Amino acid sequence: MFPDKKVIVRILKDLQGLLFPRHFPKYKMSEKRLKKMMKKQLRIALESCGRGRETEKICEDFCGSLENIRQKLMLDAQAAFDGDPAAYSIDEVILTYPGFFAIYIHRLANKLYKAGVPYIPRFMSEYAHGKTGIDINPGADIGEYFCIDHGTGIVIGETAVIGRGVKIYQGVTLGALSTRGGQQLKNVRRHPKVEDNVTIYAGATILGGGTIIGANSVIGGNAFITESVPANAKVYMNKCIRPRNLNAQKTECSCPLSE
Template structure:
């Protein structure tokens, strides 16, 4: 096969689908700028909101969204939500600081905690998800996933004062509901029992009520699964059914210790 034929075949297949990978990179830049605008003391809010609006318009155009003409209106509504989002994120930071004995300052949480960054990008993307903006919310949370190891779908509903410790390996599905003052440790999965495509618009992921603690590597599956308020889910537990409030659930592995010298 000659070179021109190879190129022709590549171009033909490349159009299925037609992708602009610049959208991914530009979304990551937009996400960083949004984070800095809210948290960096040296980033002027007024100036950078104007820059963000321009970036947002370019993203919407790259995403080929049919509501491009309403972009300014959509952006203005989003900006109105930013003070509320920031208030929630400040509560998240306080929850992390107060619940992690290893944290030395609230500044450390904002600057160094991957769990906080993942929560921040989730909250900032969730508002875009709610208005039906294609691709961009998911690209935002996947950017956080790449940097932190935390996979939070932008469609999840997460309440106030959310605490993530260590972060790595956490998965929170699209239809998960997490209420207030919930603490989650590394490796936790809030997932679906089935991944059949016909379940797209059906609640597939668990509900976690107020004041629940879920320890490392616990797996909780199913849209009808509810973890009752004030419950503690121990490490490595596997749950596919509901738990009443004030429960303690734990995994009880059989551990044997032998003295190697006398073997």
């Protein structure tokens, strides 16, 4: 027996009403009933791997984290508004932006992923993927004030780490350099780390668990990167403009960022 995908989707919609009651008033399920539905699905998922006794604790932890998740989401909505002159209000971001919707679901799914809950986090992330075209593995670690602009075609892998204040445009991939090792690569870092305040423009591909994009860097559209990039750099295609030191004027250099 497995969790019910339709019930999980219903829970996601009702959680929108719980976290943003002014924006989604039609989802009016009581917190008590919502918690009961969530507990049932968690029990089914956890019993499938012999961990049914943990249901109560995991459900309580998840429900107890909702206010913290809401606060993070408000920072994400603020980031989208601050960075988009086409946005007329934070309310518009919450109600209409697919990037914000994908982040909303990811923050819920990630909480359950970290608790080791099977099936449900992936049900959640695949629902967001189908609705928005944004594919974020529930294991990805994403910092606060995160912005996805446009978003269609974005792929963020399971072991990716994203810092605070990062902005990502459509078609970006944070992926593994190779997955030929299959299951032997489980629990091994395969995806990049993106440090704080990085902007990654449309179509960029960044691969590999050893690849680090330094803080305050800008990655240009369609760049293909398999090696680390220093802080404060500007990368476009296979070129990198990097400072010699923090006080020096930036100089252009050839940078072998693709293989």
